[in-house]
């Protein structure tokens with residue numbers, strides 16, 4: 379039995395996925411209705427969000443202070459699998475929210491024999507809920523959730539990085555990647571959830587920058603990008 383499928387982790391994840399559906403249901407329904415009314419694609423909708431974030435990403439985040447915006451079960455299980463496959467011992471997460479993706483990743487660290495996950499979250503209430511959720515899942519000892527702007531809090535993550543999850547403000551994927559880049563070990567995996575920023579995609583898809591990258595066919599249409607550090 380692995381940690382992900384063990385009782386405490388399963389129970390906490392089941393609860394969080396249910397709570398997330400309730401908390402975010404109305405927001406996603408409104409976005410879907412607005413897209414249907416305007417005929418905008420998801421890429422166009424994301425481009426509008428990225429433009430708003432470029433003006434003031436803090437304000438965009440605080441509009442979502444009560445939303446989970448968590449990874450799906452499929453993406454979470456895939457995160458667990460990547461972390462196991464690359465035997466990750468240090469994982470960095472940009473955008474922790476209530477800690478759903480964090481639990482999938484920390485479960486992998488436990489099964490890898492230990493390690494350290496550095497999370498990041500703007501909203502203090504979300505960071506405390508994430509800590510409580512990790513505690514309930516029995517994984518708190520593996521995780522350090524840093525409160526504040528990831529551009530400050532992730533500057534020093536303490537050593538080489540095996541896996542980076544990008545799941546915060548879309549407009550910051552490239553600056554966060556560039557900040558973590560010197561610490562990425564060769565073969566490190568970067569999962570960009572909803573990686574819609576063309577600047578980010580152009581960068582990781584250009585082999586000259588030291589990456590191999592392609593869209594990930596999990597939760598297709600959600601803009602997930604799978605990237606490996608090749609240098």
Ligand SMILES: C[S@@+](CC[C@H](N)C(=O)[O-])C[C@H]1O[C@@H](n2cnc3c(N)ncnc32)[C@H](O)[C@@H]1O
Nearest residue numbers: 447448449473475478479499500527528546547
């Ligand atoms: C999509 S949610 C993360 C979901 C989470 N990974 C999960 O699966 O449960 C994005 C989160 O990133 C946070 N965030 C966005 N930009 C940030 C920044 N610059 N620094 C810290 N947190 C940020 C937001 O407050 C929000 O809670």
